[in-house]
Amino acid sequence: MSHLHPVPSYELANHPLPTGREEVWRFTPLKRLRGLLDGKPSDARLKWDADVPEGVIVREISADEAAELGETKPTDRPSALAVANGGDAVLVDVPAETELTEPLIVRLSGTNPDDVIWGHIVVRIGRHAKATVVFEHNGSAIYSATTSVVVGEGANLDLASLQLWEDDAVHLGQVGIRVGRDAQVRTFQASLGGDLIRIVENVEYDGPGGDLKMYGLYFADAAQHIEHRLFVDHNQPHTKSNVVYKGGLQGKGAHSVWVGDVLIRKIAEGIETYETNRNLVLTDGCRADSVPNLEIETGEIVGAGHASATGRFDDEQLFYLQSRGITSDEARRLVVHGFFADIVRRIGIPEIEQRLLAAVELELEQNVGAPLVGVA
């Protein structure tokens, strides 16, 4: 069976222990998952601290209720374990026709680098509702979570997940998104911290007219493994997807993985998809794997394409900046900022944009020295 047709299932038996040779696991250093694949039971939780705008309901539900709500099912072992071991799930419910003016921000933090933590979150956006939902991860933990996002007809969702972990954290996350008929969904992933981060985003459509935009930014430091996999399943006609991920790498053993799978099913006529991944390698000793993958089962489409590029600093850009008196460190800093700027600007939440730029800044200081002036 192609990895473009994963089997969604709660049954652990359907998700055998990986050996590392499987297509979906071949880049991941399994040894560093620190027991997450064994499914050690645990009652530990991440601290949940949320700004909940009026009109949003946040409550605990049982795993059975989550299934009855029609959440997306796990497609790999860690996410199946997260549901099996996670106990109650948290439901974030934005009722139909509720238009939020403030973002819903959830800060999740871990305090113990040896805590195994299972998480199960369901986000339900009712029909014609409009919301911005942000999950921000901080601190230390060995965390595996399944997040299911069900977006109703004509709804509009901006969903951001920020991985700002300490250097010892491990985070496996599966995010399943079902895009309703005529719904508009923008997702934003930022992975900057942690020892190992592996986020798998699966998207399917629940009717025609769904419009998905997925953005991502990651920055892998020495010895850090950051992996983003996405699978966009164009299972409905006249749907759209646009994916842009950008990564930076620096330091010995920094490893980033980006795998973008897009499937255009036979029924999915009139769809449009484009995905791109770009990586900027700042030092020697880094490795950036970038695998776009498009499988097309119908010819009746508006457009489909992908692009992937991994490169070093552009000498001409650095020369141009330096020829104006800007030091080589500062020139590099400017170029990296510029590289990420278009992604960061798409978040649309100024406070978070500022914090992410500051986080990128902090990463760069390790390599290229402190900034000379602020960024406009």
Add this chain to the structure above:
Amino acid sequence: MATLEVKNLHVSVDIEDGKKEILRGVDLAVKSGETHAIMGPNGSGKSTLAYSIAGHPKYTITGGAVTLDGVDVLSMTVDERARAGLFLAMQYPVEVPGVSVSNFLRTAKTALDGEAPKLRTWVKEVNDAMDKVSMDRDFATRNVNEGFSGGEKKRHEIVQLELLNPKFAILDETDSGLDIDALKVVSEGVNRFRSQGDRAVLLITHYTRILRYIQPDYVHVFVGGRIAEEGGPELAEQLEAEGYDKYVRVSA
């Protein structure tokens, strides 16, 4: 009073099978207050000379010297050369995605002065500089040279000349590809810079056209990687009438 001196400069670039010599012994001295025109056919090495003085990593200096008031320029980094007073308006200005013109200019000014410019006066200075070359002020928020037309890129180089106000400006074919209005605007910018009295200009051009607007004190004919002839403004007129043919034939 400062002097930029190029002595017997030899420069190569790396090509697939070894090195290719481009500059074959260039001698040139430019003093503050002077404007020198370097004229030559395509491929004669004019840009190579400009880039070598500015320190582009692509070019290998295989012999000779470049000094600024006796101080070795070739051992300086690119940014040190700029801070020593050199400026290169490039033939093909480079796009820098995601970096706004305003951030770029402010960062450059800060680097050159060693301190950030006063915010209020700086914004006005930038606006004035853009107005002077008829560049819309909106360009300040756009990314450096990204999506600029050829003419807009050249005007942006002149905006930088105006704001960064170096001691020595090398203008590499800033006139190429400009329509007559843009050419006048650019020339006026260069003349404003010159009118300070103690500034030096090395004006590299393929055409005599710009010399109607910017009067050089000296003209050097550049052919085959070296200076083939030197003279005053009358030499430009002679080139206008006769072209480079006779020099190219001699050097071939």
